[in-house]
Amino acid sequence: MNQIKPWLTVYGLNLLGAVLILAIGLWLSKLISKLVRRLMKARALDPTLIAFCGNLIYASLVTFVIIAALSKLGVQTASLIAVLGAAGLAVGLSLQSSLSNFAAGIMMIVLRPFKAGDFIEGGGIAGTVELIHIFSTRLKTPDNRTVIVPNAKLLGDNIINYTERGTRRMDLVIGVSYEDDIRQVKQTLLDIIAEDKRFLTDPAPVVALHEFADSSLNFVMRPWISVKNYWPTYFDTMEKIKLRFDEAGICIPFPQRDVHLVPAPENAD
Structure with missing residues (x-):
């Protein structure tokens, strides 16, 4: 003891x-x-x-x-x-690559370039953000596929957030024939915009002659619309343009080729 x-x-x-x-x-x-x-x-x-x-x-x-x-x-x-x-x-x-994804995940959580529910494009993928993890981000594509994107790849590329501002500009280029009345074409496009209440009045829409192309006069049609209505309105507008142009007799040109056949000389072998 x-x-x-x-x-x-x-x-x-x-x-x-x-x-x-x-x-x-x-x-x-x-x-x-x-x-x-x-x-x-x-x-x-x-x-x-x-x-x-x-x-x-x-x-x-x-x-x-x-x-x-x-x-x-x-x-x-x-x-x-x-x-x-x-x-x-x-x-x-x-685990160097994993640590780079980890650091990128921290940066994304702090800087918040996007949040869950935003439709983004980055890392070669476009889709709706579902979950933001420390190492990766899960996106759902428009055709209902799930894509897991490493955070380092996503943060190291340009990120386009289509949802953050709430509105988008719809950029359309409409070609018409050189024989068509440009004032009639412009008014028809403005009427299509005015008749659809989904388009915003502020900012004001723009319809203008853009360029003299090889086979057409190209008009730009640039109305503003909310993000949630963008694609349904886009498809409806394209259909309305074709139908209204047909009613007004406005021609949408397409590439054509003339083939001339020259007869061979009679004394040719």
């Missing part, structure tokens, strides 16, 4: 200190993680970013507490930290 008592005194106190460090450290880690989550929620940040940052802070603090507790027990934590650092470096090198 005389030999055990000094050992119990030294190591018992160290063990008690390690347990206290572990218990208090875990409690403080949860408390700090909750405080960070509350502060981020108060700033109306993205829920995905809030959850990720909260978990990351908690895991980092727990790691620090465990190392401190082991150090209190006399464990040489310097070598342990070196091993963890080397392992982290090896994992980072092997």
Whole structure:
């Protein structure tokens, strides 16, 4: 007992200190993680970013507490930290592409170039955003396919957000014959726009003669419309233009080729 008592005194106190460090450290880690989550929620940040940052802070603090507790027990934590650092470096090198996707995901959540429900084009894909993850973004294409796009590829390319501003300009180029009355053509196109209440009056629509092409006079038709009505109105407008032009006798030219047959000379072999 005389030999055990000094050992119990030294190591018992160290063990008690390690347990206290572990218990208090875990409690403080949860408390700090909750405080960070509350502060981020108060700033109306993205829920995905809030959850990720909260978990990351908690895991980092727990790691620090465990190392401190082991150090209190006399464990040489310097070598342990070196091993963890080397392992982290090896994992980072092997997961370089994943880490780039991770960093891009954080940037997208912070900068918010788009949100769930927006129709975007980026990374060679066009579709509606369904979910934004840390490593990838899930899109639904117009033909109902699901496409998973890595965040690094998406953020590294031009991103076109068709939904954010709420309205779009419909750009149409209409070709007519050189023999047609351009004033009649312009008025017909303006009437088509005025008759459809889905088109906006502000900004005002534009109908103008655009260019003298090889076989046609090309008019531009540029009305504004809400994003949700864009494609149904586009298809209806194209059909109305053809029907109204037929009624008014306006010709839509198309490429034609004249073939001239030259008779061969009589003395030809």
